[in-house]
């Protein structure tokens with residue numbers, strides 16, 4: 001039995017997590033060795049508005065006993081985004097040493113890619129998730145005066161860079177692919193040359209894996225000019241954040257982009273969440289695409305050791321996308337979130353039946 005902490009969060013997070021749970025239940029019904037138990041937590045901007053905090057003071061300790069965390073999205077107008085991010089997501093990522101943020105992007109059936117060649121794209125952005133440019137070191141001076149200023153330090157450690165680069169090399173090796181390191185050592189003269197040095201040294205242990213490095217600007221251009229030529233990309237916290245939205249959008253829609261925040265040591269729970277946010281512009285309309293959340297839940301099953309059930313879930317997702325009647329509005333369809341979810345649930349059962357699982 002796996003215990004899952006479910007945090008739907010805000011806005012469309014509620015709709016897409018409800019679908020992800022129903023698909024997980026359907027898959028669990030098809031596999032004897034898969035059992036899931038959920039605890040739903042109301043941590044959100046709504047909670048912040050009512051109580052002044054995104055999660056309870058002992059929130060991290062509460063999560064510690066779970067096997068994984070499934071999150072919808074947090075953020076809502078009226079609550080500054082840095083409050084929702086630093087009040088919930090970032091503390092979870094850091095307390096549980098979820099240093100690898102894994103964001104796959106690939107061409108999917110029925111998803112028209114706005115970028116030429118992205119239909120054949122099959123890549124994974126591996127983003128460093130706990131240090132780098134997202135640091136708490138810095139401050140503001142002379143607030144309100146004309147000489148007001150802000151300083152923010154980026155933090156790159158040997159341990160932090162080496163472990164994310166190793167993770168990415170391992171993934172590239174596992175996929176039989178190659179690795180691209182995102183850098184900017186021509187402009188950022190301390191941290192990025194250090195990043196490059198560490199990549200070169202770690203690469204010595206992976207002589208069988210082809211790799212190269214590209215400056216982040218050239219790499220962004222490459223995502224648009226030759227997306228199918230990329231495989232695993234390893235990037236710092238900020239570069240990876242931006243790049244993975246670019247790769248997700250190039251593939252078709254934020255509504256289908258999943259992510260995993262992994263503690264690869266499995267000492268702490270890992271967290272799985274769609275790349276998209278709470279989408280206030282469509283919240284409450286029942287039109288959000290649930291695929292990113294369902295795909296994130298499939299990544300969770302894989303991480304928990306259920307690769308076959310995870311692949312089964314993804315076959316159902318792909319079959320649902322291939323049918324124009326079960327696509328949501330962002331993909332040019334007319335299905336509601338619930339209808340798209342029901343279609344995936346139905347396909348999980350059909351595929352189990354037809355493959356004799």
Ligand SMILES: NC(=O)c1ccc[n+]([C@@H]2O[C@H](COP(=O)([O-])OP(=O)(O)OC[C@H]3O[C@@H](n4cnc5c(N)ncnc54)[C@H](O)[C@@H]3O)[C@@H](O)[C@H]2O)c1
Nearest residue numbers: 073074075076081254255275276277278279282288289330
């Ligand atoms: N990890 C997270 O929880 C996370 C990530 C990004 C943004 N946010 C927060 O979400 C709020 C809104 O941010 P934003 O508008 O910049 O980004 P967003 O991802 O919420 O929305 C961007 C656009 O994509 C569309 N979209 C997003 N998800 C979709 C889906 N599943 N189906 C169909 N369309 C979808 C939205 O309608 C919107 O037009 C902010 O408060 C932000 O801080 C949270």
